[in-house]
Amino acid sequence: MLTDLISARAEEAQAILSTPGHANIWPTLEAKTVDQVKLASLAFILKGKPLDDGPVIEYMKTFENLASAGEEGPWLNLLPIDLVEYLARLRDDQIAAVATAWAATEEARLDRWNAKEVESFVRELSAFAGSARAQDRMVMLWACL
Numbered sequence: 367m368l369t370d371l372i373s374a375r376a377e378e379a380q381a382i383l384s385t386p387g388h389a390n391i392w393p394t395l396e397a398k399t400v401d402q403v404k405l406a407s408l409a410f411i412l413k414g415k416p417l418d419d420g421p422v423i424e425y426m427k428t429f430e431n432l433a434s435a436g437e438e439g440p441w442l443n444l445l446p447i448d449l450v451e452y453l454a455r456l457r458d459d460q461i462a463a464v465a466t467a468w469a470a471t472e473e474a475r476l477d478r479w480n481a482k483e484v485e486s487f488v489r490e491l492s493a494f495a496g497s498a499r500a501q502d503r504m505v506m507l508w509a510c511l
Contacts, residue, residue: 370508371395371491372442373498379432379442382508393503395494397487399477401509402426404468405449411467412452432506439510450505453495461488 373393374382382388389396406425410417430444456464465485468474474484498505 367399367401368510369397369400371397371400371445371494372506372508373494373501373503374506376432376444376504379506382506383433383435383440383442388508393494393497394508395490397491397507399479400507401473402429402443402507404471404473405429405445405507407471407473408464408468409446409449409452411464412449412456417471429507441509443507443509445505445507450495450499453492454499456488456492458489461485461492464488 372382372388382392385391388394406422407417409425410422428446432444433442462485465488466481469479469481469484495505
């Protein structure tokens with residue numbers, strides 16, 4: 367699965383899906399193998415909550431589906447505002463611990479995430495969320511098979 371995180375306004379969702387090369391138009395963070403499950407787990411880590419399957423699955427339902435181009439995608443889902451806020455407020459001294467916890471999740475281990483790479487990605491993701499928030503934009507997950 368191909369995934370990107372895109373900073374845009376919700377009303378731009380359909381244009382994003384229908385535009386080849388969206389990364390050339392909207393601020394984009396390449397997010398290989400990052401999906402709703404992993405992002406929901408990250409939200410729980412940021413909130414200091416246990417990663418229990420039931421609540422994580424419930425949280426995944428808060429990712430609003432903004433647009434879809436069919437069964438094989440691409441799809442565009444809005445990240446929950448609280449997740450974007452937590453990421454935007456993440457302090458530099460917290461990043462290593464968050465990255466270590468996220469890299470230790472079952473989904474991350476199955477995808478063979480490297481802890482050092484995860485730390486770098488969390489740092490980029492935090493800056494990306496902060497920039498989106500500062501520009502009054504949303505953060506969206508673009509995914510395609």
